[in-house]
Amino acid sequence: DIQLTQSPSSLSASVGDRVTITCRASRSISNYVNWYQQKSGKAPNLLIYAASTLQSGVPSRFSGSASGTDFTLTISSLQPEDFGTYYCQQSYTTPTTFGQGTRLDMK
Amino acid sequence: QLQLQESGPGLVKPSETLSLTCTVSGGSMSNSAYSWVWIRQPPGKGLEWVGTIYYSGSTYYNPSLNSRLSMSIDRSKTQFSLSLSSVTAADTAVYFCARLSYSYSGGFSIDYFDMWGQGTMVTVSS
Secondary structure: OOOEEEEOOEEEEOOOOOEEEEEEEOOOOOOOEEEEEEOOOOOOEEEEEOOOEEOOOOOOOEEEEEEOOEEEEEEOOOOHHHOEEEEEEEOOOOOOEEOOOEEEEEO | OOEEEEEOOOEEOOOOOEEEEEEEEOOOOOOOOOEEEEEEEOOOOOOEEEEEEOOOOOEEEOOOOHHHEEEEEEHHHOEEEEEEOOOOHHHOEEEEEEEEEEEEEOOEEEEEEEEEOOOEEEEEOO
16 A cells, blocks of 8 residues: 655644645655645545645645655645644555644644 | 535444445436545544445445445435444544545546545444
């Protein structure tokens, strides 16, 4: 199975901060990475697919990029509603797998 | 607006079978552009893909669950179901149903989970 390792596992930030979360794949997966946000007690919500394509309705402050086996989710200016846990997911091969999650909370 | 809703018992005894149903409302399940999945999340932990049922009715299960898992679909009722046998405490989790969508870009196809149910907590305990 392809392993996805997210860093950091948790971080604290303030409203207005620029935040970056990284997801590293255990081998090449092209651009087959998706990003989700999950708030406590809720289902995950798709933010980005194919490494950098913004899902319809998702604010433009979210962006994604890829470099080799490293994938990055960036929030350009953190808003209060952005706190929660973020997961990357690879759909390059079955079984699809998720990163362990990055918890983003308020500083 | 498409909505998914999980239903089923919240408590299952060890060694018994866990059965859940996902009802899709506000849309049809007859579009071949979509497939349907189950994903679970143990308390305080990350997400684990359980299995996928494709438009054709064919299925693909997580190899770690393959021997215990069965999925089915009833398009006339706009429902799909999961059955997990011989459960243990390790199967305790929130179970989500979701839609698997596909996008074609730059010559390749990628799939992703774009619609989710709210999730249902299933506890395995005697």
